[in-house]
Amino acid sequence: MSLISNLFVLFVAAAVVLYYLTPKKYRWICLLVFSYLYYLSGNARYLFFLLFSTAVTYLCALQIDRMQQNGSGQKSMKRVAALGLAGNLGMLGLVKYTNFFVDNLNRIFHMNMKGLEVLLPLGISFFTFQSSGYLLDVYWKRTRAQRNPFRYALFVSFFPQLLQGPIGNYKRLAGQLYEGHEFSWEHISAGLRRIILGFCKKMIIADWAGVFADAIWGDLDRYNGAAFFGLLFYGIQLYGDFSGAMDVVIGIGNLFGITMDENFRRPYLAKSMAEFWERWHITLGEWMKNYVFYPISLSKWMTRFSRWSRQKFGRKTGRVVPIALADLIVFFFVGIWHGASWKYVVYGLMNGGIIAFSELMAGQYRNWKKALHISGKENWYQLFAIVRTFILVNLRWFFDRSDSLGQGMYMVKQAFTHFQPAQILSIPAGTGGTAFVPWALLIIGAGCAVMVTAGIVQERGGRLQERMSCLPVPVTAGIYLLLLVCIGLFGSTAAPRGFIYAQF
Amino acid sequence: MRNFKKTVCALLVAAAAVVMFAGLDFLLYPCTFIRNDLHRVCTEAFDDIYVGTSHGKINIDPDAAREVNGRTGHNLCVGGEYSVDAYYMIKLLIEQGKKPSRVIYEISPAYFTLEKEEGNNYLLFYHEFPFSRTKLEYFRDAVAKCNFRTMLFPWYEYSLSYEISNMRSTVEKKLHGDYGIEDFRTETQEYHESGFVARYPVDSSNFDFSGIHPFSRDEIRQEHMDYLEKLIDLCREQDIAFAAVITPVPADTLREFSQGYEDADSYFGEFFKEKNVTYINFNNREYYKYASHKLESYTDLDGHMNEDAAREFTANFTRILDQLQKEGTI
Numbered sequence: 001m002s003l004i005s006n007l008f009v010l011f012v013a014a015a016v017v018l019y020y021l022t023p024k025k026y027r028w029i030c031l032l033v034f035s036y037l038y039y040l041s042g043n044a045r046y047l048f049f050l051l052f053s054t055a056v057t058y059l060c061a062l063q064i065d066r067m068q069q070n071g072s073g074q075k076s077m078k079r080v081a082a083l084g085l086a087g088n089l090g091m092l093g094l095v096k097y098t099n100f101f102v103d104n105l106n107r108i109f110h111m112n113m114k115g116l117e118v119l120l121p122l123g124i125s126f127f128t129f130q131s132s133g134y135l136l137d138v139y140w141k142r143t144r145a146q147r148n149p150f151r152y153a154l155f156v157s158f159f160p161q162l163l164q165g166p167i168g169n170y171k172r173l174a175g176q177l178y179e180g181h182e183f184s185w186e187h188i189s190a191g192l193r194r195i196i197l198g199f200c201k202k203m204i205i206a207d208w209a210g211v212f213a214d215a216i217w218g219d220l221d222r223y224n225g226a227a228f229f230g231l232l233f234y235g236i237q238l239y240g241d242f243s244g245a246m247d248v249v250i251g252i253g254n255l256f257g258i259t260m261d262e263n264f265r266r267p268y269l270a271k272s273m274a275e276f277w278e279r280w281h282i283t284l285g286e287w288m289k290n291y292v293f294y295p296i297s298l299s300k301w302m303t304r305f306s307r308w309s310r311q312k313f314g315r316k317t318g319r320v321v322p323i324a325l326a327d328l329i330v331f332f333f334v335g336i337w338h339g340a341s342w343k344y345v346v347y348g349l350m351n352g353g354i355i356a357f358s359e360l361m362a363g364q365y366r367n368w369k370k371a372l373h374i375s376g377k378e379n380w381y382q383l384f385a386i387v388r389t390f391i392l393v394n395l396r397w398f399f400d401r402s403d404s405l406g407q408g409m410y411m412v413k414q415a416f417t418h419f420q421p422a423q424i425l426s427i428p429a430g431t432g433g434t435a436f437v438p439w440a441l442l443i444i445g446a447g448c449a450v451m452v453t454a455g456i457v458q459e460r461g462g463r464l465q466e467r468m469s470c471l472p473v474p475v476t477a478g479i480y481l482l483l484l485v486c487i488g489l490f491g492s493t494a495a496p497r498g499f500i501y502a503q504f
Numbered sequence: 505m506r507n508f509k510k511t512v513c514a515l516l517v518a519a520a521a522v523v524m525f526a527g528l529d530f531l532l533y534p535c536t537f538i539r540n541d542l543h544r545v546c547t548e549a550f551d552d553i554y555v556g557t558s559h560g561k562i563n564i565d566p567d568a569a570r571e572v573n574g575r576t577g578h579n580l581c582v583g584g585e586y587s588v589d590a591y592y593m594i595k596l597l598i599e600q601g602k603k604p605s606r607v608i609y610e611i612s613p614a615y616f617t618l619e620k621e622e623g624n625n626y627l628l629f630y631h632e633f634p635f636s637r638t639k640l641e642y643f644r645d646a647v648a649k650c651n652f653r654t655m656l657f658p659w660y661e662y663s664l665s666y667e668i669s670n671m672r673s674t675v676e677k678k679l680h681g682d683y684g685i686e687d688f689r690t691e692t693q694e695y696h697e698s699g700f701v702a703r704y705p706v707d708s709s710n711f712d713f714s715g716i717h718p719f720s721r722d723e724i725r726q727e728h729m730d731y732l733e734k735l736i737d738l739c740r741e742q743d744i745a746f747a748a749v750i751t752p753v754p755a756d757t758l759r760e761f762s763q764g765y766e767d768a769d770s771y772f773g774e775f776f777k778e779k780n781v782t783y784i785n786f787n788n789r790e791y792y793k794y795a796s797h798k799l800e801s802y803t804d805l806d807g808h809m810n811e812d813a814a815r816e817f818t819a820n821f822t823r824i825l826d827q828l829q830k831e832g833t834i
Contacts, residue, residue, distance in 0.1 A: 006655045007648040185510040203653070436663075477517040481524060488528070488657025489664060495621055 001041045002498055003163075003248055004202065011038065015159075016188075016255050024180030031154055031177060031256065038159035039122070046121035049095070053088050053124075054156045057131040058149050060084030061138040065145035081139040085132055092128040095120060100340035122502070123163040125337060129287055131156050134170040136291050143171050151178055160252040164245050164501040166263040166283040173260065181257025189476075190469070191254030196480050198247025199487055202499070205447035206240030207492035208429070208440045209233040215427040217401055220410065223427070225420025227411050234401045235394045236448060238500060239268065242281070245499045261286075266455040268393070271385035273354045276393055284337070288330050296326045316363060324356035331355070338400070343408050347399040354392060429494065436493070443490050525656055532659040532667040533631060535677045537688050537695045541580050542593070542632040544683070544697070549602045551575035554699070555590035556610025558583035562808045563751040564610065566698040568818040573826050579699030581610055584625045587731035592642040593629060594735060598742055599638050606745040608825070609735070613750065613768035614716075616732075617723035622650035624661040631658050692803075702811035708799040716757065716806050718764030721771045729775070736779050747825060748776055752786040752795035752817065753807030760805075782828050784821070794820045 001008050015034040022030045039050055060080050067077050099115035106113055134155070137143045146152040155174045161167075168174075181187070216223040216230030223230070243264040253260040267280035277285045296302055302322055310318030328349065335348015358365075374381055398415075402408035429436040454464060468476055545553065552575055554564050560581030569577050580593055594607055620626075626647050633639040653660045659667060667674075673687060688695035693703045739746040750772070758765055769788045776783035786795040801813035809817060 002649075002651070004651045005649055006643075006652050009652045009655070010648070185507075185514055188514070199652075203651075473513050473517070477520070481517075481521055484521075484656070485524070485528065488653055488660045491653060491660060493661050493663075495623075 001038060003245060003502075004199065004499075012252055012255070019256055020183045022180075024182075027180035028151060028154055028178045031158065032150060035154060035157040035159040035162065039157060039162060042122045042163075043119075046119075046124075049091060049121040049124055050127060050157060052091055053128050053131050054149075054153050056087040056091075057084055057135045057156075058146070058152045060087075061135050061145040062147065064135075064138050068141065077139060081135060084135045088128050088132050088135070092124055095124065097336070097340045126165045126167055127156050127162060129284075129337075130167050133167065133287055133291055137170055146170075146174065154178075160249045161260060164242075164249065164499060165281075166246060166249070166261045167287050168283070169261065169286075173258075176258045184257065187254050187257045191251045193465070193468070193476075193480055194247050194251030194254060196251075196484050196487075198244040198249075198251060200447075200483055201240040201244030201247065201451075203244075203487050203491035205444060205451070206237045206244055207494065207497055208444050208447075209237040209240065210497050211429050211440065211492060211494045212424065212427055212444075213237050213401065215429075216424075217403075217407075217411075220407070220414070223423050224414040225418045226423040227415035228419065229421060229424050230401075230411070231394050231397050231415065233444075234397050235268075236444065238397070238400075239264075240447075241497075241500045245501060266459060268390055268452075269386055269455055269459055270389050270393075271382065272358060272389055273351065273392055274358065276389055277351070277355075284334065288334055292333055293326055293330045296329055297322070302326065317360065320359050320362070324359050327356045327359065328352040341404070343399045343402055343405045346405055346408070347396055350396050350399065440492075529658060530678060531671055531675060532662070534659070534662060534667065534670050534674055535687070536628065536632075537685070537699075537701075538582060538628050539632045540683045540685065540688075540695075540697075541578065541582075541699045542596075542629070542634075544699070545578050545580060545593075545597055545602060546600045546634060547602075548578075550578045550604050552577035552606045552608060553594065553597065553604040554579045554581055554608045554610060555585065555593060556581040556608075557585055557612040557615055559612050559751045559807055560610030561699070561701045562693075562703055562803075563814045563817055564608075564821070565696070565700040565702070565811075565815050565818045567696065567700065568815040569822040572819050572822040575606075577698065581699070582628065584620075584628060586615060586620045586625075587728045587735060588620070588646050589626070589629045591731045591735040591738065592633075592638055592646075594738060594744075595641070596633060596636060596638040598738075599636055600634070603742060604744060606747070606829075607735075607739050609732070609746070609748045611748050611750050611772060613719035613764075613772065616728045617719060617725060618717065619725065620728075623654060626650060627654055627658045627661075630654075700814070702814065703803045703808060705800075705810040705812070706803045708802065711756075711799065711802075711805045713757070713760055713805055716761065718761045719768040719771075720764065721767050724771070733779070736781055745829065747782040747784070747828075748772070749783075749821065749825075750785040750787060751807060752792075752797055752809075754799050754802050754805055755797040756799065757805045757807060758787055758797070782825075784824060784828075786817075786821070791824070794824060 001011065011034070015030070018034075019027055019030045036047075040047060060083060063080050064077050067080070095116065095118055102113050102115040105111060134143070138145045146155065151174075154177050155168070155170060158168070158173075158177060210233070213230055213233040216226050216233070220227075246263040250260050250262070261283050263282050265279040265282065267276055270276035270279050302325075305325070306318070306322040309321040312318065313321060329352075331348045331352025332345065333348070334351065335344045335346070338344045338347065369376060376382075395412075398411050399405065399408040402411055424441075425437050427437060429440040458464060468479070471479075550566075552566065552569065554560055554566065554577065558581070561579060561583065564579055564581070566577030566579050569575065580590075590609060594604075597603060630639070630642055630647050633642065647654055676682065677684070685695050685697060692706070693701050695701050736746055738744075750768070753765075765787050769785050773783060773785070773788075784791055786792065795817050796809075796813055801809055803810050
């Protein structure tokens, strides 16, 4: 059930009405029922994976909690946690990466092994990470285990976030799910406003940009001169699509009085790659930081490596080398989380490589800036940093968008050896063919201008949403109804596209 | 008190939204010939109803059929019409008490291998359905999965410039319940009240094969076959005679895509035989001679005829159909 379908709109409406009609004490049950109905509507066969992930992490977390209360040894608890993680992430690995390994083994050893014939269960990358995070939180005593299996099942399966995140943190989310929220028009209007904004981003900006990105990537020989534009359009599409989806998801949460974690904070205004990852897919970044980066950084072998590094490279550099290594490892995982393909490995390592390089060079950069009398607070420098990061960020999309590593390399080559921007005007953008191109480009341009302006205002401390909610109701309602109509007037008329991250 | 105020306010906003959506729909959704078609078949009963694709719309003239057998008929075919649409249109006629005595389904084999795109492909019909149980069922089975713009802004796929340039005529037609057909005449074709679209003859020397999708039984999409079966069953339940026809295409096209046409004939031949339905394919050996396959009879290589050829073909087709009915095959 796509987030943009009529059925989903009616489904959410029914869920909201029934939620508030149910006695407060049982409202979480209503959410659980709707969440499972939602998952079942996708493909009932994959329910097993959701149930398995829920059951394994629930039982292991409960066992760890009991052992903590009984004062059992750390080793036994570690074993249970490892068992839970192995079961949960092992399931993810099995369905997501088996065929990748089989393909590579076949290629290397000229074998003919068969892979698994299984479609990736919907949302598996999100719910396995969410439940693994919970298990580790219990293990590290950040939270107590949930004793009620049905309540825990709701935490893993809450339907708005099930397919695309944000990856929820148990401490912040679970309590809100179980609490029967009072009906409030403020929640409803905040939710609707957020949903409308999300649909605008998706259908007006992302879907139009997607038409051009898909056309260029779909016919590389014909549009090889527009590779850079393909990259730019993909960057716009991905941001509009994913952050639009998050707006819709968070808005739906608001309808139930639930505040979910934000996943985006104006990422294209980041001044460094590390900052970009604090603004883009924030919950994945946070998950990686909490459950991969810190455990690696604080591990025994890393401590030993750190000592060795300081002896080898001196105090300053030696201190940074282990962090850079941990970054590379983290972004390797970020890469393969996105998909089982070498292009994602390269994509992840590119991110990690840039961040690690920046960390290693940080001292040098400081020296250069000092020598050039740049404090870093100058407007022109801030703009330079934003543009530099934007270019770096976009260059990585070559590998994210391409079908394979080879295609990504081909696109890089084409971008730097052929540049014929006029090719873009020959892309059939809508049902009317090329006649739509200037119109579509104008819409994308205007949409981006609005987003960038709003972003800059917010970046400077302007609270647009809050200001809007202070306006008289007829004015606010008029503005948002107008935005809604804009989806009809200016939304992409090409074949509708699903959400990109719903495929993970 | 504060909550009451807020509730009233929310209701007012919701009412304003509904009025705005309805108003925009009234102003912007153009009056298509499907509006005429559905209005006509819902207000007047016909003996024969033709459903199918653009091949049926352009190649079958109900007036030419009436000249042969005196039976009244209306052509409900249109490009982009799949079996799901045909099924619900016939169901609507039954619900509206305008049940035909015979349904003729024009089969374009390639349609059964293509995914029906969401949006206008459904709205073309759904938008014109009068409020009814069938409309709700059609929504549940087909429109519900489409993006929400189909519900709020059914006009979204038409270009704004087209909508604005037609706004005056759209409003006048809707306001006065005008179903005139003058607006449906273009440089290449004209729409008739019988639902038939007559194409003017064109120079055949510029024809090319682009845009023709050859049939392959391996690509059949089961959902289309399911609705075709449902339509046959519905007609049988309602005691409506049912026949299927594949209209002729130029000999050049048959040669170019011979494998696809033979595959289609054998696939649908077997299917209709199993369903005990009369099936006439004017591209197979049995009926080839009853239609013109010369290029001059067509307006493209895909098999859309010009008006004269279509009328002649319809007359021949009707005679064959009536003969089969007389023999009790239908």
